[in-house]
């Protein structure tokens with residue numbers, strides 16, 4: 372059996388749900404959820420509520436630690452290509468394209484290119 376993880380939510384143990392209530396009669400406590408995996412926050416939180424609780428308590432400090440965005444980032448023409456397909460084409464005979472979100476230029480794409488996650492016309496990050 373794989374190791375169980377604890378929810379990192381700072382208030383997880385304060386939510387009154389039956390699955391959090393543990394222990395024998397006269398000695399029961401609400402406890403932080405423990406699971407083999409979680410769906411939220413990169414597998415660290417049992418619920419969106421717990422993720423939000425954590426962010427409310429630590430989010431500002433985490434952003435400052437890893438670097439706060441202080442200037443708007445720019446996505447230039449060189450990197451504005453995205454894959455798409457003709458929404459009017461039917462599934463068996465789909466027309467794939469690569470489209471530039473700024474210039475609106477559109478080029479044909481093969482199905483292989485569409486499905487190749489490495490294929491792009493973007494030149495940088």
Ligand SMILES: [Zn+2]
Pocket residue numbers: 378379380383404416417418421
């Ligand atoms: Zn939780």
